[in-house]
Every structure is written in C-alpha cells, then in structure tokens.
Amino acid sequence: MQNAADRLASAIAAVGNPTAMGLDTQRGHLPAEFAPRDESAQEICACILRYNRALLEGMHDLVRVVKVQVAYYEMYGLPGITAFSETLRLARELGYIAIADCKRNDIGATAGAYAKAYLSPEGGFSCDFVTVNPYLGADGIKPFAELAGEYGRGLYVLVKTSNPSGVELQDQPLADGRKVYELMADLVSHWGGGLIGSCGYSAVGAVVGATWPAESTALRARMPHTPFLVPGYGAQGAAGKDLAGCFDPNGGGAVVNASRSLLCAHQKRPELGWLEATRAEAVRMREDITAGFRKGADE
C-alpha cells in the first residue's frame, strides 16, 4: 500500500504545481452556463456537481490536488451531501488527490466511525486525506492515523490556522515557553512518526496558514517530516512570496489551497470562457508560488 504522502508528492510532481484547487463551490460562483433553473437545493446542487465535474475534467493537466470543503455542501442538506460524496468519488476516479476538508474531531470509537467514513475504501466519503481538529488530543487522532496506515490514506491536523482570531488559543504562550501551536506541532510530528513515506514526509500532515510567513517558516524547520496544507492564499490575503517558508529547498513539503481565486476567476475576466479564465489563474498561481520558493531556495 503506497504511502499517501508519496502519492501526493507524485501528483504534484506530475504537473509541477503544488496547488490544491479548493472546491468550495457556491451558487454565486457558478458561471452562467451552470446557472440553476430554480433555487431549490436539489437544482443548485445538481448544477454545482455538473460544474465540479467540468472543472475537474478541464484542469487535470494543470492541477492534481483538490480540497473539498464540506460546509458548502452540508448547508444544502441531503442534496448537498450527495454532491459532496459524488465530487470526492469523481476527483479520485479522475486521478486527483482528494482532500476532504471536514475538520472532524471526536474520541475513540466515535473518531473511528469518522475515520471509516473518510479513510476506508468502502467509506461513503472515501478520500485521500481528511482534515482533523486536535483539541481532544491523541484520542481524536489515532483512529485516523491507524486507518491512514492501513489503507494508504492521510490526514492534516490543524496547527496554525490562517484566520485572525486563531491566535486567541493557538498563540497563547505556555508555561514551558512554547506557544500552543508549537505544542500542537510537536504532537503532530510525534503522531506522524510511524507513517513517513519514501519522499521523507508523513501521511500525518499539518494545516499551517499562509497568512503567517514567519511562523510557517519556523514550523517548516520544527517539523521536517510533516507535509503542510496551506490555506489563506489569494482571497485571504497571502501571496506567493509569503509561502516560500512552507516549502523545503526542493520545493516539496506543502500544498497550497486556493478556492475563491480559482472559482471566481471567470468573474474577473469575463472576456474569457469560464474554463480559460480558471486555467489562466491556475497558471499565474503556479508561477507565483514556485517563483516564491525558487527565490527562497536561492537565498
């Protein structure tokens, strides 16, 4: 069973692009040709799914990782969850690495039930990586890590999130001199120690926001075997130069998520078709990110 970190590294290498295309697909993002005929959840979700399929088919030579944010599907109830499940299935069928951004968290058998849903081949939401929240400690992580090892899947654990108020907890100084996010980084490194692939990275990764360049650079050194999932690029304010510290000198170790900047690219360039506009933005983003870490490597 191939390690998920190795499969991820291969997928990124195949297109030279460490971007994860964020399928946070919303009704207001849909290009005109995918516009719903009415505002029922059923119809909106059918259009979202039709768009996701066209996007996945049209971007495969430029991007090989997708992150699907479940909240934008869950808000539509059962039709939304059906579209979420189908989007994950389709992405994997088309050869993408599919990250389910669900931030699941619970303990023991309950965490095991979540892990089965996302990380087992027969799970209803079977994906390559799932995001998890570490507030409950190892009891909430181990059931995921176990199935990740068994089935060649992986997980990303929240460490230093991109949003401003993340600091309320994550940047609190501890009595031992670390900050809370540094404690979490150390725990995540430990939890992932048994799942390091031949690429040098573990199937247990960390979510580290692009909006904190100094902290992400320090975390890259602190957790050398932990791959990063990096949110916050584009619409949340971070640019390629802010990301250099997330990568290792070979350009490995991170995948950068962009959602709105890709999904809404067609709104900014109405002179292009929706897919051309999205592709142009993906190319621009690839150059922006890889220029950032090539520069980082040169310094």
Added chain:
Amino acid sequence: MQNAADRLASAIAAVGNPTAMGLDTQRGHLPAEFAPRDESAQEICACILRYNRALLEGMHDLVRVVKVQVAYYEMYGLPGITAFSETLRLARELGYIAIADCKRNDIGATAGAYAKAYLSPEGGFSCDFVTVNPYLGADGIKPFAELAGEYGRGLYVLVKTSNPSGVELQDQPLADGRKVYELMADLVSHWGGGLIGSCGYSAVGAVVGATWPAESTALRARMPHTPFLVPGYGAQGAAGKDLAGCFDPNGGGAVVNASRSLLCAHQKRPELGWLEATRAEAVRMREDITAGFRKGADE
C-alpha cells in the same frame, strides 16, 4: 423568539430529568425486533431510524433532551446522513430538545454555512443546539452565535472533554497561570454574554466532561451563566456523585448525556422488553443524578 437555554430548562423541568439520551445508535445495539434483514447500509440505517423513532416515542415522559452523534450515521454514507437528518427532525417534532453532536469548526463564511445547516429553520440538519470546537477562536464561534440569537437556537463549545488524552492540550499550563481549558472557559463565557435567557443561562454552553469532578466544579463557579453539556456518564466511568459539581444549587445548569448505558440497557436485562429495560435505566439514571446534586445542595 424564546432563548434556547430557556427552552432547554423548561424541557428538563417538565420531566425532572437532566438527562440527554444519546442516539449514538449502532448496528450492534439494536434490539432483536429491529435487526436488519441484510447488512447493506440502506437496510441497517432503515432499522436504526425505525428504532430511534420507537425510542423517541417510548421515552418522552422520562426524557426530553436527545443528543445525536453524527459520526455513527456518517459512517454509513448517504443512507446514514438521511437517517441522521430524519432523527433530528423527528425528535424536534415530538417535542424533544435536539442536540446535534457534530463538533463543527471553521471560519467566517464557511462557519456560516455550517451554522445555516444546523441552526436555521430551513437547514437540512436543523436542531436546537449544535456542538462546536473552539480551536480557531472567535472566527469559528460568532457565525453560530449569531444564528443562535436570530432563531432561538444554541451551541455547546468544547471546553474540558471527558477523554483521557484531552489533557495533552486542554490541561497545559499557560504563562498567565491559567490552564488552556480555563482560557477557553473564559472565552466561552464572553462569547455567550449577549445570549443569556431569563433562566440565567446563555444559549452558548460548554462541553465539560463528567470524568473530571474537581475541574467541573471549579468551572461551574467560573462560568455561572454557561450551561454545561456533560458527557462521560455511565459507560465512560462517571457516576451521579461525580456530577454534583456541574449543577447549580437549584439543580440547573447542566444536561448529562448517556448513550451506551441507555441504548444497551436491553442487553443487560434480557428479561425485560427492550423499551422497558431502557426506561428502567433512565429512571435509575435520573435518581442517580438528581440524588447527586440534591446531596451537593445539602452540603
């Protein structure tokens, strides 16, 4: 719009029982008369739903709060999520206060999408309270608190969880002398300050494990307007005497979840029918818990 904390207090007072019946319904828990005819997810989920309905109809004079753990439904994929949604709907229709135990967490518009799914009347998983995880700070809480205020719903924020490894993060001492869970308690009190009902409690509650009697007693004093959702009773090891500190002197301020001890009661007393066995355990639990806090009040 009545405050959710007031609705909760009324529901508990109506039956004199601060128990939340945990519908973590699993295939292995089902009484013989609800046994699936085959092992397909569709059939298992249909049986789980049929059992949940019979349980909700048969327990209404003894219990008025239910907590539905989504993980045990999500593990069955779409048929499971359908049963989850229907269980929440049915519980509310029958007059129960329904807590969706989902531990959702995200930021901004994404958290807003979750909040809409759970706390708006038209949401696909509309419930009275939803559990949330505070690792991302206020950005992950405010969208829920806003809809809670708008629609008379509520949320429970993880503070001190019942599981052993919760201490890895939650009990870390901070440089300012507090522990991480005490910091979270202070934040939760603050976040809930605008949503205090006439019962004196807020619609923004806290999850505080029954397995930590000293800590829960101290938290009761530290956050006098925050209602507690207390897991860990029964199968996880805590008994009524451990819970006294979670309640105020009037027996208010907490709802105690029990899942396996109720759902599996019929396996321990095969001489009774499944509903009779569950009812007997609910009566025993009510006496155990209320004796605990009556004793607490006397001391």
